[in-house]
Amino acid sequence: MSDHDLTDRPRRLRRDGVRGLVSETEVRASDLMAPVFVDATADERVPIDSMPGHERVPVSEAVARVREILDTGVEAVMLFGIPESKDEVGSRAWAPDGVVQRATRAVTEETDAYVVTDVCFCEYTDHGHCGVLEPGAEAGEGLTVDNDPTLENLARTAVSHAEAGADMVAPSSMTDGMVGAIREGLDASGFDDVPVMSYAAKYQSAFYGPFRDAADGAPAFGDRRHYQMDPANAREAMREVRLDVEQGADVLMVKPALPYLDIVRAVREEFDHPVAAYNVSGEYAMLHAAAEKGWLDLEETAYESLLSIKRAGADLIMTYWAETVADRL
Numbered sequence: 001m002s003d004h005d006l007t008d009r010p011r012r013l014r015r016d017g018v019r020g021l022v023s024e025t026e027v028r029a030s031d032l033m034a035p036v037f038v039d040a041t042a043d044e045r046v047p048i049d050s051m052p053g054h055e056r057v058p059v060s061e062a063v064a065r066v067r068e069i070l071d072t073g074v075e076a077v078m079l080f081g082i083p084e085s086k087d088e089v090g091s092r093a094w095a096p097d098g099v100v101q102r103a104t105r106a107v108t109e110e111t112d113a114y115v116v117t118d119v120c121f122c123e124y125t126d127h128g129h130c131g132v133l134e135p136g137a138e139a140g141e142g143l144t145v146d147n148d149p150t151l152e153n154l155a156r157t158a159v160s161h162a163e164a165g166a167d168m169v170a171p172s173s174m175t176d177g178m179v180g181a182i183r184e185g186l187d188a189s190g191f192d193d194v195p196v197m198s199y200a201a202k203y204q205s206a207f208y209g210p211f212r213d214a215a216d217g218a219p220a221f222g223d224r225r226h227y228q229m230d231p232a233n234a235r236e237a238m239r240e241v242r243l244d245v246e247q248g249a250d251v252l253m254v255k256p257a258l259p260y261l262d263i264v265r266a267v268r269e270e271f272d273h274p275v276a277a278y279n280v281s282g283e284y285a286m287l288h289a290a291a292e293k294g295w296l297d298l299e300e301t302a303y304e305s306l307l308s309i310k311r312a313g314a315d316l317i318m319t320y321w322a323e324t325v326a327d328r329l
Contacts, residue, residue: 025311027303029073029329033116033276034322036069036077038062040084040099050210051281052288054320056082062103063110072326076114078170078318079103083124089132090124094156101164108165116197117161119154119171119182130173150175155185162191170253172199174228174240180247195250197276201237201263202255204228207282237263238270245271253318256280258305261312268313277309279319299328 013022039046039056046056057065066077081099083092092098100117108115122130131150150173158169169186171178179198186194205228229236241252252271254264255278268275283305291298302321309317319325 025307027306027310027317027325027329029322029326030075031310031314031316032074032306032322032326033076033078033316033318034069034074035080035318035320036062036065036103037080037082038099038103039082040102041082048210050285051320053324059099059102059106063106066107066111066113069323070111070113072323073329074322074326075112076116076316077107078116078118079107080118081123086124086126088126089153090121093119093121093124094153094160096160096163098160101160104161104164104166108167114167115165116168116170117166119158119161119169120173121150121153121157122173131175145173145175147176151177151181154178155181158182158196159185159189159191162186162189162194166194168195168197168251170197170199172202172255174199174202176243177247179244179249183248196248197251197253198244198249199255199278200241200244200249200252201260201267202228202253203231203260205231205256205259205280205282207256207259207280210281210285231259234263234266238266241267241271245273249273251276251316253278254314256283257309257314257317257319258283261308264309264312264314274315275313276316276318277312277314279305279309279317279321281320284320299324303328 037056038059040059042056042058044058045061048054048056069077079100083099085092104115104117107113120130122128127133129145131145134144134146154171154173154175161169169182171182179196182196244252251274252267253276254260254267257277257279264275264277287298287301290296303325306317306319306321306325
């Protein structure tokens, strides 16, 4: 068969010049959100060994850190806090002088960044779980986290973040009813214009390990399988997401991203809300580890990873690669 007999030659459109014109998916700096770890116990920046290139920064350095991110073209940040003290309910999470509240005030007053705040308790409780414990939970009994008392504290925390100037709040505890409780709390406090980005399908994943080093939020006992999603389940994710939509979620997040691209795609096809994906710490760390061995090109693999998340249907990506990839675009 001669070349002239071929009526379908897709590679005609893979040549330089036309390749970019027909490219279906694009990652832009404006699609990316960068994490900032603010540590109330630190006096200077502290490198995070399991996440090369990332640091915990003191509150006094939060503005400088955010400006570094903005200089790459990334416009949005998510603030995570490491408090100066912890207790059994995580009360520093909603304190007016808490670490995220102080950082949020400074960043919103001194920069043009779009500030999203993580609303959870694992960094703030002395047991490392994401809410108020059920009786007997420490002994391994029950469901670990008492759902309804936790809702009240989530709402209090979200309102305190909005009062500090947060542009968006992002509850990540996978507490049943969290979006409704937070939406009600925000609206009642006059923050009806503050959107909620729900971690709507957050899986109990082995890919979170480095984050727990970064945020000092590892459980002191047990694990989070009783309130985070089973990695085996996809249909359940759709039920979880639908509940959050019904309760008023504005943005729907899937976490992790790369091992759950099927969930990202399913959420994109089922709902018309903006879809976020969290390219988590373990996804970041494993690429660094392979690159250190010389087994892959770090920046090329990082970009391809984010491209796959966009192609699956994510509108925005929370990623530790934000600055690296934005610098390349």
